[in-house]
Amino acid sequence: MANYCVQTKNLTYSFSGKEAILKNINLEVEEGCIYGFLGPNGAGKTTTLRLLLGLLKKQHGSIAVFGQSFEKNRLEILKRTGSLIESPSLYGHLTADENLLLLQKIYQCPKERIRKVLELVGLTQTGKKKVSQFSLGMKQRLSIAVAILNSPSLLVLDEPTNGLDPNGIIEMRELLKHINRHQGVTILVSSHLLTEIEKLVTHVGVIHKGSLLFQGTLAELQSKQLQQSVLAFETGNDVMALRIIRDNELSATIDNGRIVMEMMEKEKVAFVNEQLVNNGVSVYSISITKNDLETIFINLTNN
Amino acid sequence: MNDYLRSLQSEWMKTRNTAASWLVIIGSFFIPLIMVIIGMANADKLPGKYSSPVFWQNHFAVSWQIMAFLLLPMGVILATSLITQIEYRNNTWKQLHATPQRFAVVFFAKLSVIILMMLQFFVLFNIGIYLSGIIPLLFSKTAAYPVQGFPFVFFLKNNAQFFIDCLPIIALQYLISLQFRNFMVPLGAGIVLLVAATFAIQWKYGYIVPYTYAALNYFQLRSATTQMVPVNIHLLAVGYFTLFIIVSFIFYTYKKDKC
Known part of the structure; x- marks a missing residue:
């Protein structure tokens, strides 16, 4: 039986009692995989990821991360999780170092991690430059550095390539592959473009209008491709x-x-x-x- | 406790180079600077002024006049709104809430930063008051250092009272700022309440408006007996502060969307 890093059961969510945004989502993210969570804009990807991180209050269903109930073990789970939800969440009036330093205090990880993650994302030369002066690509890379600062076991990334140029997308892909292979981090990455992540992911889940239409390995999706020739x-x-x-x-x-x-x-x-x-x-x-x-x-x- | 201290440290770092931190520094030296200019412009009156046995009390009261009525409440409104705006403006609430911290820790660490900034303001303002009492002497050939010794207890007591009196403003502004992304909402609400408080001071039940206490305390400081209120405004201020913080904490904790 597969070991799931993230598992949701019948996850259902609606805003203010309106039509359900998510309908019985049964997400199964295997440990050590790179799971591509695909769907067009407004499909429910961000809502799902926000629920996984406790940013939205769960209404129906259950969420388990690392085999533990999220509700009961929120702090323990978040200690081992890194995230980037939609646009970069950074303090524009601070430098890259300062942004990482204030999170280092919270995570209590060694200070050397700051230099290490900055090296990994190629931002060691930013010095005293304020983050507000960074390009979108730099901000996105710094956001990844923030997400991996605590050496997480799970990385939740919502459209991390948004706004990146083709080179930036390739760099991001290589970086995520590196993190996955060398640090064994499970990555759950959402996107609305399959072409953007098909070279990255090992597993795929396709969501549309709040329902999970497909879930399986990339190979299974590719065999579907053959069947549909x-x-x-x-x-x-x-x-x-x-x-x-x-x-x-x-x-x-x-x-x-x-x-x-x-x-x-x-x-x-x-x-x-x-x-x-x-x-x-x-x-x-x-x-x-x-x-x-x-x-x-x-x-x-x-x- | 350790979690709280780490969070406080992290929150304090966020205030570096922010408008709120500059507001505290500039705001605390604004009145003292004016006092120095006035002192220098009226150098001939200084000997009489400095020979008063209650020079420091008078100097303290004059320095607090506009501060108590307008600048302190306005500064508190602005600083509190600006501190919570750090998260809204940078779109960082979601990142903050995805860190392994209890919501109570985040809530009280942020509140503590606002209170610490107010304390910083009080310290700097009092240094400013002292300096504005001393600097004009450097430009006067006739005036001498006040004959009266520096009344530490008087300063401590009255500062503590002004500080307590602005706590309800901090708490209510904090409550509003946490609920609304738009900076204009807490700012607008604060200004409206401050204007209402200005009118309420004239009313015999004005003390029920939580933004009036700094001004009422100023009246009590100047012993303006006609403006005295039948209740202990400092206790009322603490009561309002506690009430607003409890409500604010409940709203914050049960907010469905923590992005």
Whole structure:
């Protein structure tokens, strides 16, 4: 049985008694994994993460972190958790060092951690520069430094690449991979862009309109991708081709001037081709169209 | 207790270079500076003034006049709102509440910082009062150092009373500031209550308005018997402070959204 670092059961939440923002969310984040929590804007990602950190009062369901009830062990859990929720939470009138120092007092971690995390995020040269003068990328990196200051076992990051340029996104990805591999930190990272995190995560959860539509490993999502691949025939007479295929008790549709069928074994492809040619339909090309992960994500959230 | 002290240390660090910290420093030396200028401008009257057997009491009372009525309450309103604004402006409530601290620790550490800043103000203001009593002498050839010794007990007692009298303002402003993200709400509420208090002083039941106590204490200091109130305003101030802090703590703890 998998060891879950974060596990929610039937987590349901609504603002002021209105329609539920979250509906029975059963999140299962395995220890040591990088879990990508995906969903379009307004899907309920931030609300879920806020509930996990106790920033919102839980209404229904249960939350367990490190196998302990969050409600009963809030302080112990937060001691081992680092977080970045949405935009950077930093004191603009203080320097990077000062921002970390005031949290170091709370976490009671060694002072050397400040230098260490600044090195890790590449911000050792900021000196007396106030955080308000930092670029968004620098702020985002400092926020990561804040999140890992206490050497957490769990890192909860809500859209950490927001506002970063492509280079910044790659840097952030490498940094998170490094933290996960070398320090064994479980990372729960949310995003609304699958392409942005598919190179980072090992597990994926897709949320839409407050419901968890998919949860599993990235490999499982990729096999879904294979299942959703389609076969396309370019023919001289699509209407006649469609009739011949249906006469052979197979299903097909016409899409963009092509006959589109579900993926099938190669013998079956040869059979369809033979039937079409024997009945006088010219076949110009046969191709396989793979749905990329982004399309699957869109399909999941659109359905 | 250790958690509280660590949190207090952390909260105090946040005030570095903030408007609130500058307000305390500038605000505490503003009146003394004016007193020095007035003293220097009226150098010929200094010998008579300094020979008074109650020079320091008079000097203290004059220094507190505008402070008690306007500047102290206004400063408290501003400083309290600015301290809580540090979290709102930097969007850091969520980070703060995701640290392993009890909500009570965060609440009281922040409140303590405001109170410490007020204490800092009182210390600096009194240093300013003393200096504004001494500096004009440097520019006068005829006036001498006051014949009266420095009345430490008088200063301590009256400062303590003014300090207690502004506690309800701190507590109510803290309550409002914690509930509203918009800086204008606590500031506006504070100004409205202060104006109301100014009118309430004339009323015989004015002492029920918690923003009147510094002004009423000033009247008592000057022994303006017509303005004396039938109750102990300092006890009332402590009562209001306790009440507002309890309400504020309940609101803060049970706030559903801690972002």
